[in-house]
Amino acid sequence: MKLYDYYRSSAAYRVRIALELKGLEVEHVPVHLGRGEQRRPEYMAKNPQGLAPALELDDGTVLTQSLAIIEYLDALQPEPRLVPADPLLAAKVRAIALAIACDIHPLNNTRVQAYLQNELGQSRETVDKWVHHWVLTGGLEAIERLIDPAPFCFGATPTLADVVLVPQLFAARRFATPLAHLPKVLAVDARCADHPAFQAAHPSRQADAE
Ligand SMILES: N[C@@H](CCC(=O)N[C@@H](CS)C(=O)NCC(=O)O)C(=O)O
Structure with missing residues (x-):
């Protein structure tokens, strides 16, 4: 593949x-x-x-x-398993993944930021304000209330929720989004940072990293 x-x-x-x-x-x-x-x-x-x-x-x-x-x-x-077999847990895991993939990430994507700056003439400062607002409000701040770290988002092993959350936090930091008020989200991120699979997949470890 x-x-x-x-x-x-x-x-x-x-x-x-x-x-x-x-x-x-x-x-x-x-x-x-x-x-x-x-x-x-x-x-x-x-x-x-x-x-x-x-x-x-x-x-x-x-x-x-x-x-x-x-x-x-x-x-x-x-x-x-990344999506748990239990239907209730699977729905909770998918809800986090979809909140990020459908509701947060599209609003901070490269092409959206480029359009705001280049086509709509917005300053970098305004675009950063846009990103922080949409990433946090109804986004990571809601996820903070939805997850139940133990120590991953929903239990002792990583699920799709962790797989999608960690990259969104990497992107949030790239755009200097304030995260200190999200202790549960940060605890999950810290736990994942110790996991070899998350370490190997990190952007800094890729052959094309700049
Ligand atoms: N919903 C898509 C999002 C894919 C996506 O937006 N990828 C970004 C990078 S994270 C991209 O290719 N951006 C290029 C662009 O905006 O031109 C997925 O989950 O695969």
Whole structure:
């Protein structure tokens, strides 16, 4: 399998954590988002959304959308399970993952920030204010109230909730989002930082890191 990846893409980082947790090896193919490689025709042919990540299977099938890719990996190799078998717990885990992937991340994505600055003429300061507002309000501040760390978001082992939360915190720090008022979220992040799979997937450990 090939993962079309970019070291500091939080969506690609989610998939890297899932692969590491499951011990699955892939070839990493860097797509430099800063240079716009995601919009090259060769890449658009694989992912018509022009976003990272994409996972190309050995038969050439290409999967897009990080959560769909992770659910595929969870079905392919069920241990360790990232979406719990218990339906109630699964719903709680998916709620965190979806809150981040659907409600937070799209508002701090590169293309959204670039549009605010370049097309709508907003200053970097205003864009940072936008990012902080949408990442925190109804976002990480709500997640602080939804998780139940023990020590991961929902128990003794990482789930999809942790896999999606950690990259969002990496992105939040990149844009200097204040996080000190989120002790439960920070405790989960600190626990994950000690886990070898999360360490191996960290942006700073990727071959294309700058
Ligand atoms: N919902 C998508 C989001 C993918 C996404 O937005 N990827 C970002 C990097 S984190 C990207 O490729 N951005 C490039 C751009 O905005 O042009 C997923 O989960 O895979």
